[in-house]
Amino acid sequence: MLETAFKGSRIYWAWIIFLLAIIGIGFIFYLKQFIVGLGVTGMSRDVSWGFYISQFTFLVGIAASGVMVVLPYYLHNYKAFGKITILGEFLAIPAVIMCMLFIFVDLGQPLRVLNVILHPTPNSVMFYDMIVLGGYLFLNILVGWTALGAERKGIAPPKWLKFFVILSIIWAPSIHTVTAFLYSGLPGKYFWMSALLAAQFLSSAFASGPALLILLALIVRKFTKFDPGTEAIQALGKIVTYFMLTSVFFLGLKFFTSFYSGIPSYGHSIVYLYAGLDGYKKLVPIMWISNILTIIALILLVIPQLRKNELLLAIASLCVFVALWIDKGFGLIVGGFVPNSFKQITEYWPTIPEVSISLGVWAIGFLILTILYKVAISIREELGDVDVHH
Amino acid sequence: MAINRRDFLKIAGITTLAGIGGAVGVNLITNKGIEAAQYLEDPKSLKGKRWGIAIDISKFNTPESYQKVIDACHTIHNVPLINNPKEEIKWIWTESYEHTFSSHEYANPYIKEALKKKPFLVLCNHCDNPPCVRVCPTKATFKRKSDGIVMMDMHRCIGCRFCMAGCPYGARSFNWRDPRPYIKKQNPEFPTRMKGVVEKCTLCYERIAIGLKPACVEASNGAMVFGDLNDPNSDIRKVLASNYSIRRKPELGTTPCVFYIIGG
Numbered sequence: 001m002l003e004t005a006f007k008g009s010r011i012y013w014a015w016i017i018f019l020l021a022i023i024g025i026g027f028i029f030y031l032k033q034f035i036v037g038l039g040v041t042g043m044s045r046d047v048s049w050g051f052y053i054s055q056f057t058f059l060v061g062i063a064a065s066g067v068m069v070v071l072p073y074y075l076h077n078y079k080a081f082g083k084i085t086i087l088g089e090f091l092a093i094p095a096v097i098m099c100m101l102f103i104f105v106d107l108g109q110p111l112r113v114l115n116v117i118l119h120p121t122p123n124s125v126m127f128y129d130m131i132v133l134g135g136y137l138f139l140n141i142l143v144g145w146t147a148l149g150a151e152r153k154g155i156a157p158p159k160w161l162k163f164f165v166i167l168s169i170i171w172a173p174s175i176h177t178v179t180a181f182l183y184s185g186l187p188g189k190y191f192w193m194s195a196l197l198a199a200q201f202l203s204s205a206f207a208s209g210p211a212l213l214i215l216l217a218l219i220v221r222k223f224t225k226f227d228p229g230t231e232a233i234q235a236l237g238k239i240v241t242y243f244m245l246t247s248v249f250f251l252g253l254k255f256f257t258s259f260y261s262g263i264p265s266y267g268h269s270i271v272y273l274y275a276g277l278d279g280y281k282k283l284v285p286i287m288w289i290s291n292i293l294t295i296i297a298l299i300l301l302v303i304p305q306l307r308k309n310e311l312l313l314a315i316a317s318l319c320v321f322v323a324l325w326i327d328k329g330f331g332l333i334v335g336g337f338v339p340n341s342f343k344q345i346t347e348y349w350p351t352i353p354e355v356s357i358s359l360g361v362w363a364i365g366f367l368i369l370t371i372l373y374k375v376a377i378s379i380r381e382e383l384g385d386v387d388v389h390h
Numbered sequence: 391m392a393i394n395r396r397d398f399l400k401i402a403g404i405t406t407l408a409g410i411g412g413a414v415g416v417n418l419i420t421n422k423g424i425e426a427a428q429y430l431e432d433p434k435s436l437k438g439k440r441w442g443i444a445i446d447i448s449k450f451n452t453p454e455s456y457q458k459v460i461d462a463c464h465t466i467h468n469v470p471l472i473n474n475p476k477e478e479i480k481w482i483w484t485e486s487y488e489h490t491f492s493s494h495e496y497a498n499p500y501i502k503e504a505l506k507k508k509p510f511l512v513l514c515n516h517c518d519n520p521p522c523v524r525v526c527p528t529k530a531t532f533k534r535k536s537d538g539i540v541m542m543d544m545h546r547c548i549g550c551r552f553c554m555a556g557c558p559y560g561a562r563s564f565n566w567r568d569p570r571p572y573i574k575k576q577n578p579e580f581p582t583r584m585k586g587v588v589e590k591c592t593l594c595y596e597r598i599a600i601g602l603k604p605a606c607v608e609a610s611n612g613a614m615v616f617g618d619l620n621d622p623n624s625d626i627r628k629v630l631a632s633n634y635s636i637r638r639k640p641e642l643g644t645t646p647c648v649f650y651i652i653g654g
Contacts, residue, residue, distance in 0.1 A: 037585035038549070039566035044476035048554040048564060108549020108564065108586025115528040115548050126527035126552060187521050187642040188558025341560035342489035346476065 001149060004378035005371045011223065012374065019367045026360015029353040030105060038108055041354040046346035047337040049106070051330070051354050055361070056102035058208070058329035059095045060179045061201060063136060065209020066092035067172035068239050069232075074165050080231040086376045087220070087228060088213060089144035094368035096137040096175075101361045125181045132175045139168040144372075152379045176201045183336065191269035191336045194257075200250045201328075207243035208324040210236045211317035216373075218314055226377045230310075237313050241301040244320055248294065269335040272345070282347045283334060286326050293323035434601030438618030440518075440538045441593055442647035443604070444626050444635060445511055449613035456484050456509055462609035463591070468582045470572030479563040481591040482606055484509035490650075491638060505652065511614075513606070514561040514591040515638065515646030516540045522553035522562065531588070538647065539593045549586040558642050562590045619647060 008016075033040045043050040069088035072078035104110055121127050143164050150157040180198035183189065194200075214236050217228040258266040271277050273287045300306045300316035307313055334348050350358070450456055463469070463482045472478045487501075490510040520540050523533050530547035533540050554562045568585045576582060580596065583589055594604035602608070607616040617626030626649075635649040 037565065037567035039477055039585075043566070045478060045554075045563055046476075046560070048551045103550075106550070108551070108588075109547065109584075110549075110586075112528075112546070112548045115530070115546055119528045119530075119546065121527050121529050123524050124527040124552070125525065126550065130527075182552075183555075186525070186556050186558075187644065188639065189555065337555075341492070341558055342485055343492040344489060 001145075001152065001375050001379065002371075005374045007378075008374060012370075015370065016367065019363045019370070022363035023360050023367065026357050026363065029356040030360065032353055033105070033357060034110070038106075040351060042349050042351045044346050044348065046340040046344070047334060047348040049333050049337070050348055051350040051358055052102045052106035054329045054333040055358055056099050056106070057179060057201075057333060058325055059099045059102065059365075060133070060176050061205025061328065062209045062212060063092045063095035063099065063133075064172045064176040064202070065205045065213075066095075066140065067169055068206055068210050069213065069236070070165065070172075071169050072235075074162075075169065078235075080229055080235055082229075083226075083380075084213070084217060084228040084232040084236070086144060086148060087216060087373065089140050089147075090372040090376055091209070091213060091216065091369065092140040092172075093137065093144065093372060094365040096133055096140070097368060098361055098365035099133055100137075101364060102358075105357055105361065125178060125185065128178045129175075129182060132171065132178050136168070136171050136175050139164055139171055143168055148376055148379060152382070154383075173202055176205055183333075188341060189336050190265045192332075194254065196250060196254060200247065200254070203243050203246040203250055204324050204328055207240050207247055208321050208328075210239045210243075211320040211324075214240065214317040215314060215321070216369075218310070220373065220377060224377050224381065226380045233310070233313070234308065237301065237307050237316075240317060240320055241307065244294070244297060244301060247324070248298070268339055268343075272338045273331050273335045277339065278345055280338075280345045280347050282349055283331055287331055290323045290326035290331070293319040293326075297323060432600050436598045436601055436603070438537050438598075438624075439620035440618060440647065441516065441598070442617065442619040442626050442649065443513075443593075443607065444615040444629050444649040444651055446613050446615070446629070446633070446651040447505075447508060447510065448651070448653050449611075450508075450511070455610075455613065456511065459511065459606045459609045459614070460484075462605040465575070466577050466605050467580055468569075468573050468577055470569035471574065472569070472572050477566040479565065479569060479589065481563075481589070482511060482513040485512050486510070491636070510650065511606075512559070512561070512638075513648060514540060514593070515559055515644065515648045516591075516593055518645035518647065519643060521556040521558065521642075521644060525552045525556040527552065534595070537598075539595050539598075540590075541592055541595065542589060544581070544583050544587045544589065547587040549588065551588060553588055558639055558644065559646070562588050564588050 029040075041050060041052075066088040069081050069085050073081035073085045104113060107113060116126065116130055143161060146161050147157045177198045180201045183192035184194060184197040186192060214233055217233055217236075221227050255270065258270055268277060272280065273283055274291075275281070276284050297316045297319035300312050300319070307316070338347070339345050460482055464471075464480075467481060469481055470479050487506050487508060487510060490512055516539055518538065520531075520533055522531050523540060526532070527550060528546050528548055530543045531540065531553050532543070549564070551564055554564060565583055565585045565587055570576075570582055573582060594602070594606075597604060603616045607614045615626045615629050617624035619626060621627065629651065630649060633651045634653065635651045637646045637649055640646070
């Protein structure tokens with residue numbers, strides 16, 4: 001099936017070359033980081049995780065959100081998702097690969113990465129994160145590829161696949177729960193140490209992931225003959241609406257506990273992020289951009305007439321994606337380290353090498369995504385986009 | 391039986407996965423974990439079940455009294471001097487009362503002025519229940535069963551910095567770049583570190599093993615007391631029994647083994 005990825009239009013190849021160029025730049029900067037050390041980044045003794053771990057966290061959510069199309073389709077037999085399901089499954093694959101790459105580029109001694117397997121440590125949450133991420137990648141490749149292969153031959157997918165589909169549905173929330181446990185079990189990190197964190201992670205993931213899927217579906221429809229379906233896109237719009245509302249609600253819960261209790265340690269990071277603390281306010285502007293985008297998105301999403309307009313839905317989806325990316329792919333991790341264990345403040349901002357490496361990883365993700373989507377769409381086009389039995 | 395390329399690749403893939411999984415399983419069962427520096431014991435080595443340090447604040451009165459202690463540690467352990475606060479490496483250093491006991495920060499603004507202004511030595515607390523050990527994915531940082539020291543294996547550390555996020559005392563430093571050019575005079579007796587690994591105080595395990603007290607304690611002229619917390623007759627238990635002492639962030643349940651005698 002992979003051969004279909006080697007035949008494409010001019011735009012397709014231009015896009016591939018563009019991604020390869022970004023990957024190349026990222027790789028050059030990674031060589032620099034590999035030689036000099038993580039000192040080329042903006043991280044410090046006090047803010048010891050930054051952009052990389054933030055991207056990892058955000059992308060685990062994107063990966064997990066594939067379940068938002070897989071579940072209605074397979075468990076509730078929601079036919080409208082018949083065509084879009086493969087896009088959801090194939091989005092999860094590059095997302096997990098990007099997660100793994102972001103962990104890898106964050107390591108101080110990357111060549112020792114296999115120590116995690118050589119010296120397995122079940123008391124470390126990282127051990128479980130490795131298992132759930134690896135497992136989820138395997139499940140999505142297996143399910144997506146097998147289903148597509150069967151479809152190409154015009155036969156029903158093998159019966160055993162159902163087991164793995166259901167397993168992947170159960171597995172999806174686990175990857176983001178375990179990722180939240182990386183942070184929510186650390187004593188003294190009051191911004192993260194909340195039972196709500198895993199739930200917050202899942203709700204924001206189930207908003208940002210489907211928002212990205214809406215945008216991808218619209219792009220696919222514009223550039224190819226494959227139409228994921230208006231009903232499917234509208235249904236995703238509803239999913240984004242409910243989970244965006246849930247995310248804002250959860251944020252409100254966190255604000256209440258942090259501030260009504262009056263315990264300063266619980267409020268410090270939040271104050272730092274949204275208003276600045278002791279005159280330090282590097283992250284305040286982007287956090288407010290996130291807030292404003294959230295408000296715009298909610299207005300466009302909650303009012304049905306606006307949401308039904310596909311252009312406005314696309315704008316809302318973009319707002320949701322960017323707002324949650326700022327919130328989780330930046331503020332959440334950095335905010336947890338401010339103030340430090342001594343209640344002192346060191347600020348963080350990513351450096352050019354750090355951003356370039358991150359863009360390189362994102363480009364690898366988009367390259368894999370492009371190839372997978374190309375395969376899926378070529379096969380659909382071959383079949384003349386007939387009613388599919390996925 | 392004919393086997394085509396596709397099937398071969400499938401089988402090879404599954405076998406590889408099973409192999410990696412199997413290796414993890416076998417390791418989990420068989421890895422008893424020999425502790426470094428434990429199989430060849432020097433008869434002179436200090437014996438203790440739970441080492442701790444008590445710092446008598448009243449005996450630190452001049453900037454030199456602190457600096458002597460810090461230098462003693464940093465020179466013998468090849469701790470680099472990096473003049474960039476974002477990248478600095480420190481095993482033992484000073485912080486203000488307010489910062490050292492940051493959870494007490496709001497408790498009492500009216501304490502003795504002298505105490506408020508006094509620098510406090512801070513170092514790894516060698517906790518009974520260390521969060522850094524709990525979170526480390528490779529056991530590169532581990533608690534030595536024989537005497538409770540929270541140790542570092544710099545050769546195993548992958549540099550994920552989970553331990554730095556886990557430590558509520560800010561005791562850990564990361565080598566953001568090669569530290570060797572920043573070491574003024576190398577001590578050939580102690581290993582230097584490479585870039586990309588985390589390091590911290592290891593309670594002078596290498597000195598205890600040959601019958602010496604930790605370097606900071608030795609340099610402190612009696613202002614720091616080292617001993618076995620499990621032994622009721624040890625020096626440290628005696629000073630703790632007869633003086634008022636506090637620990638950093640006891641509410642977190644880590645049970646630090648560094649005590650501050652702050653005077654009644």
